[in-house]
Amino acid sequence: MGALKVAVLISGRGSNLQALIDAFGPQVADSPVQIVLVLSNRPAAQGLERAAKAGLKTEIVDHKAFASREDFDVAMDREIRAAGAELVVLAGFMRLLSEGFVNAWRDRMINIHPALLPAFPGLDTHRRALDAGVKLHGCTVHFVRHETDTGPVIAQAAVPVLPGDDEAALAARVLWAEHRLYPLALRLIAEGKVRVEGERAIVDDGAAADAVLINPPLP
């Protein structure tokens, strides 16, 4: 079985892209994943430099150049297909996607979101988690559905919220987890260990009964 060809879509910093490059980039022998394209809607996205440095093909599809969301999505879709991608990986891609694009890539497009979905969809997740006083926060990798930050959950990582946390400290702890979770989830998909049944993703090897995180900790 050949490597799974993926297109990574970014809008900014690209630290999750970097984690994927480190795990699956051209320097990795026998990678189960091949990044065939890094596409950004923003010409200045720092992630484009990371991709170029790794020797990956990059494209810019600037949303500002299109009259409608649908036209923008058609242009992206064309680039993604031209690169031969089989799976779309959203990594800090900050544009809403049209229903046509989402349906075209149904069960073949994944996203990472900085919260334990279905808690805290949308923006400012760390601020909202602090305001809500939750003791565990984290990140989720999921298949993309049209409604923002919904879709079958593939994998989640939980981190503790600590008493002295501000938004930046909590965001950094979650981001550390994101950089580990996204390569793990993508590897599971590439290895054929994830299937979608209705609105649930079933993951072989997906259960670790001892992976409990209790906060505050047991005495």
Ligand code: GAR
């Ligand atoms: C990440 O925290 C990602 O989870 C989040 O944006 C950040 C991108 O950082 N994505 C979303 O909020 C999507 N709704 P990065 O560009 O350094 O990977």
